[in-house]
Amino acid sequence: MRVAGRGGVPVGVGTVMLNLVALDAQTAGYLTAYPCSAVPPAASNLNFEANRIVANSAIVQVDEQGDVCLFAYADTNVLVDVTGYVEPRL
Numbered sequence: 001m002r003v004a005g006r007g008g009v010p011v012g013v014g015t016v017m018l019n020l021v022a023l024d025a026q027t028a029g030y031l032t033a034y035p036c037s038a039v040p041p042a043a044s045n046l047n048f049e050a051n052r053i054v055a056n057s058a059i060v061q062v063d064e065q066g067d068v069c070l071f072a073y074a075d076t077n078v079l080v081d082v083t084g085y086v087e088p089r090l
Contacts, residue, residue, distance in 0.1 A: 004066025009085050013062055017084035021055040022048035022076045029074025035063035040071045048076060
């Protein structure tokens with residue numbers, strides 16, 4: 001998902017602070033946020049359970065195009081808010 005250049009986040013940021021929310025999951029799982037140009041890491045930013053709303057903050061590097069990708073291990077709806085950013089990209 002494109003974060004740079006949207007919602008007040010300037011183009012050229014290197015890192016964003018995200019609030020991640022998993023909701024309406026039918027089974028337990030996890031959510032990982034990472035730069036889209038990278039392989040998903042073997043660590044989660046948010047672990048969730050079925051039928052619960054779970055939130056967590058994450059600090060995630062942005063790729064060269066200004067994107068952050070999400071991987072969910074289990075079907076869930078996800079809400080993402082950018083709560084801050086660090087610039088410029090070094």
